[in-house]
Amino acid sequence: MTTILMASHQDPVDLWRAALAAEMPELEFRAHPDPGDPAEVDYALVYWAPHGLIASLPNVKAVLSIAAGCDHVLADPDLPPGLPIVRMVDDYLAAMMAEYAVYGVLHFHRNMHFYRQEQLKSQWSRGWPLYTPDTAVGILGLGAIGTTCAAKLGELGFQVHGWSRGPKSVAGVTCHHGADGLEEMAAQCRYLVCVLPLTPETQGIINTRLIKAMPQGGYIINIARGGHHVDEDILAGLDSGHLGGVFLDVHNEEPLPPAHPFWLHEKVWMTPHVAGELIPRSCAKSVVRNIRRIEAGEEVPDLFDKARGY
Ligand code: NAP
Numbered sequence: 001m002t003t004i005l006m007a008s009h010q011d012p013v014d015l016w017r018a019a020l021a022a023e024m025p026e027l028e029f030r031a032h033p034d035p036g037d038p039a040e041v042d043y044a045l046v047y048w049a050p051h052g053l054i055a056s057l058p059n060v061k062a063v064l065s066i067a068a069g070c071d072h073v074l075a076d077p078d079l080p081p082g083l084p085i086v087r088m089v090d091d092y093l094a095a096m097m098a099e100y101a102v103y104g105v106l107h108f109h110r111n112m113h114f115y116r117q118e119q120l121k122s123q124w125s126r127g128w129p130l131y132t133p134d135t136a137v138g139i140l141g142l143g144a145i146g147t148t149c150a151a152k153l154g155e156l157g158f159q160v161h162g163w164s165r166g167p168k169s170v171a172g173v174t175c176h177h178g179a180d181g182l183e184e185m186a187a188q189c190r191y192l193v194c195v196l197p198l199t200p201e202t203q204g205i206i207n208t209r210l211i212k213a214m215p216q217g218g219y220i221i222n223i224a225r226g227g228h229h230v231d232e233d234i235l236a237g238l239d240s241g242h243l244g245g246v247f248l249d250v251h252n253e254e255p256l257p258p259a260h261p262f263w264l265h266e267k268v269w270m271t272p273h274v275a276g277e278l279i280p281r282s283c284a285k286s287v288v289r290n291i292r293r294i295e296a297g298e299e300v301p302d303l304f305d306k307a308r309g310y
Contacts, residue, residue: 007032019284092282104221138189197310
């Protein structure tokens, strides 16, 4: 008998139970706070699990993240070192993230922010559009999600650039890498979309330096983690006019405190960390695929790499 324990304060337990049962009927499903005998738990399926919960499972073989990023697992100070952590890599998650990236870019590209303001003043103001094939979008992060965003934006006719840690070749994408590559890319892009993992190297990467590297009036869409952007630098960029607007799904503090200046800023568009939801009927396939690989002693490509930090 293989047993999985789910612990998440926001994911739907009933949908996960049903989705996992459909994919792997022989899997015993339990949910925190009712783990049964902790010694029987083989896998912990978690999103921001209570600290110490994973350490209380003496025979757990791996942590399965209910998120593409593993920051929520690593935040547990009692996490047993050396325990494998498996990222969530899911086509539907990548597709949802790409939908949001496309929406954010088109929102600004088709001047919806301007037309909304004009509507609220009962003003019939017509602007002149930019020519999409002359317009460049830069994707920060060219992984599972970034390459999907790049493909969808490319289908719309944008010039697509992408930035990764190491050199990469992606069809239809002008690829950049390393510190110099980021500024080289930013200088050409009216829109930047961030889909990086949060690591010590990428923390605070959306800062005044990057904003100034962009052309005047550029836009930033951050759908990765709030830790990537420096709030004060975004506000300074917006207020100086160098940044035309931002679309933020993620924040340095979540929930964003009611007094935060982003809430009422006319150039800030935001959502409460909903860019990519983990839909159980799709993600359960990835979870079961990885359990079967671990049980068979096979390599797990979606393993979190502690040395790289993602
Ligand atoms: P992934 O497949 O691991 O890809 C990460 C990409 O980032 C890779 O291209 C990697 O470069 C690049 N990268 C990492 N560190 C870098 C650095 N220091 N400099 C330049 N590039 C760097 O990750 P993913 O599955 O696409 O997910 C990306 C992130 O999206 C997650 O970590 C998560 O935080 C976020 N996310 C947010 C939501 C939401 O709802 N807001 C939902 C899902 C995911 P290489 O190719 O060279 O390795």
